[in-house]
Amino acid sequence: MEDWEGYWEEDKFMKIVSGSSNKPLAEKIAKNLNTSLSGVEIFVFPDKERRIRILDKVLDSNCAVVQAADTPADQKYMELFFLVDGLKRSGAESVTAVIPYLGYQRQDHIFREGEAVSLQVIVETLEAVGVDKIITVDLHTIKIPELFKIPIIHLSALSIFAEKIKEIENNLRKIVLVSPDMGGIRRIKILSEMLGNCSYATINKDRDLSTGTVSAKEIEGEVDGKIAIIVDDMISTGNTILTAAKLLKEKGAEKIYVFATHGIFSDDAGKNLQNNLIGKVFVTDSVFISKEKCFEKLEVLTISTLIANNLK
Ligand code: R5P
Numbered sequence: 001m002e003d004w005e006g007y008w009e010e011d012k013f014m015k016i017v018s019g020s021s022n023k024p025l026a027e028k029i030a031k032n033l034n035t036s037l038s039g040v041e042i043f044v045f046p047d048k049e050r051r052i053r054i055l056d057k058v059l060d061s062n063c064a065v066v067q068a069a070d071t072p073a074d075q076k077y078m079e080l081f082f083l084v085d086g087l088k089r090s091g092a093e094s095v096t097a098v099i100p101y102l103g104y105q106r107q108d109h110i111f112r113e114g115e116a117v118s119l120q121v122i123v124e125t126l127e128a129v130g131v132d133k134i135i136t137v138d139l140h141t142i143k144i145p146e147l148f149k150i151p152i153i154h155l156s157a158l159s160i161f162a163e164k165i166k167e168i169e170n171n172l173r174k175i176v177l178v179s180p181d182m183g184g185i186r187r188i189k190i191l192s193e194m195l196g197n198c199s200y201a202t203i204n205k206d207r208d209l210s211t212g213t214v215s216a217k218e219i220e221g222e223v224d225g226k227i228a229i230i231v232d233d234m235i236s237t238g239n240t241i242l243t244a245a246k247l248l249k250e251k252g253a254e255k256i257y258v259f260a261t262h263g264i265f266s267d268d269a270g271k272n273l274q275n276n277l278i279g280k281v282f283v284t285d286s287v288f289i290s291k292e293k294c295f296e297k298l299e300v301l302t303i304s305t306l307i308a309n310n311l312k
Contacts, residue, residue, distance in 0.1 A: 019067030026066035032308030059091035073103030100286035138261035162194040180244035181205035224252035234262035238269035
């Protein structure tokens with residue numbers, strides 16, 4: 001066999017590049033695909049500007065960039081835009097942006113007169129820098145993919161949650177899935193089907209749009225004497241979960257577990273969730289959770305196989 005034949009064989013595989021936001025997840029995805037991460041240099045200047053340089057040959061290759069857009073989302077998006085630009089200028093055939101957590105997704109439409117639609121700006125910039133396809137996980141609403149002109153694969157961690165729920169409680173009749181707001185009903189209906197149509201309940205949540213304060217008074221559904229499993233797309237301040245947990249306890253829930261795809265854990269969320277109300281909090285590794293943000297009751301489930309299977 002000539003030397004160059006091996007070169008082309010190797011080159012057929014997808015090249016995986018990681019931004020700096022969630023390298024452990026990118027490494028796991030690469031391992032799942034029997035490869036290792038391609039070389040990239042991310043140099044940070046004293047004024048915090050970033051210089052990106054693609055170190056591997058990517059000419060005519062299909063590439064994937066893994067970059068979660070969690071806090072600080074602006075910086076992480078800029079890094080992603082530069083990585084995509086670097087890959088395109090180096091001749092990449094295609095670039096898939098794997099954005100396990102799509103920052104700014106809660107600003108997907110105008111809530112009050114005069115507001116910007118920040119997510120639309122992000123979407124248009126991703127398209128403008130040359131992203132060919134997006135892979136993301138558990139978006140805030142199922143309408144968000146409609147904002148993209150390029151193909152988007154919207155994955156869900158619900159099947160991973162279903163497996164974990166069966167592991168922690170085998171008597172599914174004792175379980176009630178709880179959506180902490182009306183917007184999450186679709187999510188818990190799907191999960192309920194995965195768990196043999198177990199019962200579910202919904203909380204009527206109110207959020208003050210200017211202060212962000214969350215309140216909840218009513219639950220639709222029976223929770224008394226049940227093991228309540230709160231399911232949400234993300235935890236930021238933790239106020240939604242805490243408000244739901246307090247109400248569930250008041251209404252007689254025996255035990256409370258929390259499942260959320262994205263563990264953003266802003267401010268003191270971790271500390272506040274480490275309390276007597278909640279048995280355990282499960283999130284995925286869609287964003288990297290630093291040691292400082294970890295807490296005893298937290299367990300992180302990986303979505304690396306889910307993503308890798310969609311890159312094959
Ligand atoms: C809101 O509609 C979302 O589904 C989450 O419930 C919310 O974003 C969580 O935010 P926080 O943890 O700050 O209450």
